Amino acid sequence: MAAVPIWTDLLQTRSALCLGLAPSPKWLEAWRMPDDVGGARRMCATVLEAAGEQVAVYRIQAPFFTRFGTAGTALLRDVVDGVHERGSLAVLDAKVCDADDTMDSYADLYLGPGSVLRGDAVTATPFMGFGSLGPLLRRAWDSGTLVMVLVRTSNHAAGGVQCAMTGSRTVAQRTADEVREWNDEHGVAAAAVVGAAPGEARDLVARMPSAVVELPGLGRAGRDTRDLVAVAAGAPGRAVLPVTTGVLRHGPDVAALEASIATWRKEIGAGVPAC
Ligand SMILES: O=C(O)c1cc(=O)[nH]c(=O)n1[C@@H]1O[C@H](COP(=O)(O)O)[C@@H](O)[C@H]1O
Numbered sequence: 140m141a142a143v144p145i146w147t148d149l150l151q152t153r154s155a156l157c158l159g160l161a162p163s164p165k166w167l168e169a170w171r172m173p174d175d176v177g178g179a180r181r182m183c184a185t186v187l188e189a190a191g192e193q194v195a196v197y198r199i200q201a202p203f204f205t206r207f208g209t210a211g212t213a214l215l216r217d218v219v220d221g222v223h224e225r226g227s228l229a230v231l232d233a234k235v236c237d238a239d240d241t242m243d244s245y246a247d248l249y250l251g252p253g254s255v256l257r258g259d260a261v262t263a264t265p266f267m268g269f270g271s272l273g274p275l276l277r278r279a280w281d282s283g284t285l286v287m288v289l290v291r292t293s294n295h296a297a298g299g300v301q302c303a304m305t306g307s308r309t310v311a312q313r314t315a316d317e318v319r320e321w322n323d324e325h326g327v328a329a330a331a332v333v334g335a336a337p338g339e340a341r342d343l344v345a346r347m348p349s350a351v352v353e354l355p356g357l358g359r360a361g362r363d364t365r366d367l368v369a370v371a372a373g374a375p376g377r378a379v380l381p382v383t384t385g386v387l388r389h390g391p392d393v394a395a396l397e398a399s400i401a402t403w404r405k406e407i408g409a410g411v412p413a414c
Pocket of ligand 1: 357
């Protein structure tokens, strides 16, 4: 079942901004909220109140919820419900990875209306071999959801693995090609996370012409917003631009958060035209 048309519709009507929800110890302290499930609940409610129905997609960092045990998992489920009540999509950022028989169980937890957490997408690591993602990808297709495969990440340690050569391609290029091949063969359920500098990102995005691509990096030191927005403009209707720090640093004041979200939407909207 194709998920992409729903994503495209929302990304075009609300903008490509993907708002990060990260009730981490660091953010709860900055917001002067207790580092417990009550504090996390207040933080998420504040962000959702400020965002209203302006945001197409939320990237929800699952470990910052599940660290609180069953109460945190219940909160995560409530937050996903809150996202859906606003007509938005929820990416569960859990970066799952395992052998193929176990991957099926991750789908039970994360993906689609029949799962525990009812996410619209889950992030996954392909470094046990792309084939190990098969069961998760098949379940994503069946439930109209997406698996966001880590093609290239921005953390300092990533380059040694993801830029290593495998034949004539980097590992990241090969993974991007595997995303395209899966989508061409089975239907578009593989999306991608591409946390690369603009030149490399443009090449990787071009290798996955039908995939939703998440391009992290907006609002970070050393990254020019216009460069990243220009990469997204090459993939209209399927590029997702996550911002966490760039918005959360304005909290917990609701009006300041709202203003920041509006500013990001405007900045992104001007550069990513409707397709
Ligand atoms: O999966 C991601 O979104 C991700 C990919 C990547 O390449 N680099 C990266 O930092 N991230 C996530 O982005 C978060 C920080 O987002 P910003 O505060 O918007 O920069 C991190 O906590 C990671 O979970």
